[in-house]
Amino acid sequence: AQSVTQLDSQVPVFEEAPVELRCNYSSSVSVYLFWYVQYPNQGLQLLLKYLSGSTLVKGINGFEAEFNKSQTSFHLRKPSVHISDTAEYFCAVSEFSGGYNKLIFGAGTRLAVHP
Amino acid sequence: KAGVTQTPRYLIKTRGQQVTLSCSPISGHRSVSWYQQTPGQGLQFLFEYFSETQRNKGNFPGRFSGRQFSNSRSEMNVSTLELGDSALYLCASRPGADNSPLHFGNGTRLTVT
Numbered sequence: 001a002q003s004v005t006q007l008d009s010q011v012p013v014f015e016e017a018p019v020e021l022r023c024n025y026s027s028s029v030s031v032y033l034f035w036y037v038q039y040p041n042q043g044l045q046l047l048l049k050y051l052s053g054s055t056l057v058k059g060i061n062g063f064e065a066e067f068n069k070s071q072t073s074f075h076l077r078k079p080s081v082h083i084s085d086t087a088e089y090f091c092a093v094s095e096f097s098g099g100y101n102k103l104i105f106g107a108g109t110r111l112a113v114h115p
Numbered sequence: 116k117a118g119v120t121q122t123p124r125y126l127i128k129t130r131g132q133q134v135t136l137s138c139s140p141i142s143g144h145r146s147v148s149w150y151q152q153t154p155g156q157g158l159q160f161l162f163e164y165f166s167e168t169q170r171n172k173g174n175f176p177g178r179f180s181g182r183q184f185s186n187s188r189s190e191m192n193v194s195t196l197e198l199g200d201s202a203l204y205l206c207a208s209r210p211g212a213d214n215s216p217l218h219f220g221n222g223t224r225l226t227v228t
Contacts, residue, residue, distance in 0.1 A: 036219075043219035044219040100171050100213055103217060105150075108157060
């Protein structure tokens with residue numbers, strides 16, 4: 001079965017600093033990868049996705065992620081964070097099961113942006 | 116286009132009771148998935164429905180069940196509630212293509228006392 005490891009449960013950072021949220025997944029023949037963001041008292045919102053093609057994926061709110069097959073990683077980056085980026089971030093991988101795909105989520109990384 | 120709508124937003128139930136949660140997907144989406152989110156276990160997949168058929172199921176006891184109607188709306192039922200069922204239950208929809216991203220609702224927060 002697929003698994004996703006988010007290496008940091010919490011990441012504190014100052015406003016306008018760069019940030020990287022790390023994600024590793026278990027190996028598979030082909031994978032589809034996603035990053036979601038969850039603000040307090042809300043559901044999850046898709047930030048970006050990797051299905052195929054270019055390994056550098058750009059998403060909303062200035063975030064980007066790089067798919068690295070050899071390291072089975074899909075780290076999320078932003079060059080300059082804002083206070084409003086404070087939220088929980090989830091990495092997810094699509095697992096093929098029973099003839100269909102389902103999303104397996106990591107435990108989440110809480111990003112805290114300080115002024 | 117309206118997003119995924121979940122009702123109610125909050126529920127308080129006592130142990131032993133049962134509960135039904137509702138989810139209306141984005142118009143045109145035929146697949147609905149349910150997830151349970153807790154601080155200890157994170158996001159765990161419950162099940163997915165497509166065209167009124169359950170096509171995927173997570174590792175939850177039989178007390179957790181669901182269904183999907185012909186208009187793609189879905190309900191989730193939990194019987195004989197336990198304290199550990201307290202969680203945020205999230206519904207997500209997608210058009211039906213297996214690799215398309217999930218679109219989530221804001222969830223139903225269930226508290227079991």
